Amino acid sequence: MKLAAALISNALANEYNDQCGGNITESNSIITFSNLGQEDNAWLSCQWFIEIPGATEFTVIPEYFDIEREEQSLEFLGCDYHYLAIRYLDRNNEFFCGKHEDFGNPPNPNNPGYSEDDQKNILWNARIVKSPGTIHYRRDGDFSSGRAEFALRIVAGIEAPDNFCFDTQHGSGRVVSRRSEDTFNASYQYFNNEICAYTLRADPGKIIKIRFYYFDLQDSSHCANDDDRLMINGKRYCGSYGTSSNAPDEFIVIKSSETVVRFETNGLGSPPGTANGFEFDWWSEDFTQEPVPFWSNMQIFFDRTKAQMESGDYVRPWRVPLFRRLFNRIKKTGIESYSQITGNCNYERQTPSYKIVDIKDFVEDRRCTNLMRMSEMGLDYIDSYVCMDGHPRPHRTLRRMKKWMKQIGDLGKRWCGMDIWEEGPSSLPSGLSCPAPEIQEGSGSRSSITEPEPSARIVGGQEVDRASSWPWIVDISDQMDSCGGSIISKNSSPQSDFILTSADCCFNFNFASFDPVITIGPKHLKFGFFEPSPGQFTVTQMNYPIIHPEFVPMSHGNDVCLIQVPNLSDATPDECDDCWAPVCLPQEHVDVGRLCYVAGWGGASRDYATWRTELNDVGVHVFSNEECDKTDGVFKLKESEFCAGTPDFDMDGETDAGKSICYADEGGPLVCKEGDTAVQYGVVSWGGECGKADHPGVYAKLAGPITQWIFETMEAVNSGNYEFTPPW
Template structure:
């Protein structure tokens, strides 16, 4: 009761009429309680965030670093090549002890060090290659990487008596993908090879070529040469899984015996044609080749070889003639990493020096454009790198110095340059001088074609109105480029006069309609062109401009077949699309010519007539059918060309001098079907179908090309490739290696004006009115290859006829293949 009294004495009684005060007191209590709860919640949140933050800081990340160091007071022993020898194990133990001492002196490394292992030794005095493992707090990860990448010298403390005479310098390491880590117990796919004398040593992926390389594996090849040598490595055949991101199967070559990124010479995936330059050099007597497989796809792998050659004592030198040439070491092979070359060029005293780089390939991955921080050529204080067209550099005196630098990593083909002396008052005697210093023939000035890379030959011109159009920017362009849908002037002035008024749409016929009538599901143009290319695919009335599905319905999308998107409700636009793809990407940079690569045009066929060799070309459209030109099979008094037994078809062929090369298939013809309407005077309907006696076997160099639908459009200005073994010049001789040339579709109206009364709707003009690139005798029957959606290639035409070869204003004429799609289907079922 006493406590109750105490309690009662502390209570304040309010008058009855003070009800509002009573209520107010009650609310304040709940507010205080709510505030207290909220405060507790905020406190818990802050504590939680702090706990999360510090826990996050304590998250440990496993880091593997691959590196190398130099032991300066040891001589290399042959026993060091054997990782099981006592000598190797003893020296490796010293290296790992030294590394541990080094890491303990670095605060960001010492507490988190786990272990190290030596993987190899090489000359110089002795270079040790190793990996070190750390478990580092996540927030220190970047700081640890910087510490490891800093070159250090190990200073051994007195307590390290066993290492007191062990001198180590140049200790450096870099983060490594854990997949690339070499573990001592993982030697099932590890190989050590040493070059002997001048012999070539061959090695392949396990199982090559009869079975695929191992799935989800890590393989490595340690390549060595004698002291004082460098290694030349060549991949003679290369086919691994296609490049598709971080999990690709990957072959990497290192200018080292440790897989450190700064010493990467090349990374390879996918497939390469045999003729592609896959030769790489080292800067010392070792290379490391690794294969990391992340997939289970079946590919044969690679066949490689290497040999040793003496190390260059130096490169560059003094050039004192009035003119000459020079190049990077081993050009047109790839230059080695880690070299410096300097050329001091001097011409007669009263002349200046002009350098012309004919070929220039100093490309390196992950280099910001224009920085030239890795491989470069330096002239007059300016650096040049990357991949450049022909360019000229001049001096203001009779002397010039050219310096070439290659770092430790990725290498390229390099450059080929020529130098000459010239009079600064007349740098191009009898010729036109480009703004870049390049000399071109005077007749190329103001011809509508940019022969100077800076377009200086086409500026300040007076255009010839009979065959040239004057752009607003004063450039001259061929008349046939006007209104072809391509901005050839650069300011679009060649296309401005061709447009309908703003807010309207121009039909193929030239008729202008309100924009709202485009893609409204109705044929307002009358020719279907307003419904032919719409963003949203819909069913429309069938016209000559629409694609007809197998179910009879038509869609308004332009060129929908085999573009990777299903546009027909029955999926027929994506059926029978096993065509128009090549195993090898168009990655070759052919030096000094237009030779094709093996497998670049796998549908190209060479037709040999008995006793005459190559006569015509053809294209493969299915395992048993070829397309060619009907005029190839017109009989003459001396030879019955229409007889299929007189012909042999060679598939997968690149060089006419190598008819029995690996991959080439030889086939006899079963029958020849020339179009019944073919006219051997006008060359109208110039198309023929050839059936093989036995089906072709598809391979990396034998594949079919896609046939275009009847509504497929190849617009004016579109780039298309013509290929063949025909004459390389009018009246010349045929080519041995398959030739390729990029040409453009020419507006049909322009072509009809150039070749009056000679063209029919079944013909198309492709080429350049300036001449220079064209099909010629012996190319007849070959394909026009057009790269369409997703890199798939369609055959636009068949080489048919022309007036001469590559003459001005005389473009080549080709059979328009889309006009014959129904006939081909009826005859072959394809």
């Protein structure tokens, strides 16, 4: 049997056979599975959770693969009902079925029963998976055929046999990848539905420089997940030289001693000769961030920027002397003398990070960005290399360096019209509260509505402490799905309390006939379920969910829902030490440009492996609906909606990527800081595309009529004047 032969390939490997799922924590482990003798078992779901300590990614290497494909009336059904699912990189799940034994080589068109979909559906090459990740085998019902056998080796990092498109090069090298065999001396001939990874390691103390000689891939507007693309240092490239702005520059400098160049192809591909691949050389270059060359470059950058400001395009030419004074003041502090690129620093208030500063290019056509670029480089340099040890006035001087450099950036923001975007911390500050969030029965009080004070799949965010920063956030889950929600009341016993979430979540939960479980005080998430933690408790809805009467399923607008729960103060366990608190609701909508925050356990797909194990939050700016309608990812918003994301700080005509909502974040709260009060202005509704450029997230707008409906409904429920009806 082929499976047995695969297991003998490495006697030292850790075998995970005869199990329907499990945890894998060691490299060089082998997952084996066989359902021989149980082919008639029509329903089966097995999931392996892989998290190898110290590994940010791992490689899945198939040693044997055979999952019988479905056919019905001679029609090929693909891998819809009987499949192996692997989540890798930043794509959605890939589904595999079919049979293959010749690892590293694509299915042969001359094989009996060959299908044009085989290159896409058969697991014939390695896969890179971000850690933690999952491998999921599933057989769904009577449509699926029975046989399933496979052996998968799990290796920490990026590894594969020599005949695959994985390579590690040291010091210098060349990478050539072509679609057609007859193109000259390709290092690797690529096919559809592939991932290649080329690790480039510079000589010690040096950085990496790449020069392209040839580039020709399928073109698309964003080089998106479902297109062929090359990824270098977090940027995507596609298209062809001379015809596409998405093609790379001839020279690319990687300001690091190591990088991984990734090449991905989709399952559709293009005919040979229409997208032929790429070719580049790379080599090690000297590290040029020593103080003297860095500030020589900054002087040149200053001179060119000053000339731009004096050219007549700058609307505030009287600011040029201020720009000159700010830069000269920074130079006169002796910043070069108090810089070091290695070693210890005894100045206790700032320790250099020694993080390589990203040297920005001077831009001729987007002039206002140069002031911001210069400021960003200077501030990064101060954090990376400045040590004030031995300075007579270290704290005062360091503070002034940063202040003056920031003021240079502020000049650029005003020139670009970006001074409307509020600045603030990356996470929602801790310790915010909502005073007196109780409905006074019969009084009509709206004490939890807060008047805003004047302003002073989470993707791209960071872990936060739920209890101190987001004590109102809850998870709402059933057997099929998960959403976020927020606690918006703290009523006296025996009155009910209420959870606010999206109408779409409530509709989906109850349409599936599963009662969702609301987890309050959750901390850790694994396999899509919360691990028990001190003070955590769960409640269930007391009645039908209350969906906004103007919400239309499968549409947008008025996407809010109330869930009645038992009095939370009564339900709170003794070990809960302030483990929850409510959030306030607004009277008026938040101003455009404000920096607000959204949080959740969501991930990059519906696959549990991509969900966060800890609560994450991220800061997003509130856009006007007119700005939202100009983006690719948002069509015309309704009055009951607004969007938020990252402004177009790089001035490329698209809202910036990297920070957004994602799967399983739906229903969660968007919160802004109003003094010492946390105010929820929105409910996660749709959009965002998990951080994709020009795809801001869309939120239900709580201020105004929706907030009024929320409080009138809660009051009616607790006074016994509300009639519950099924929401569908």
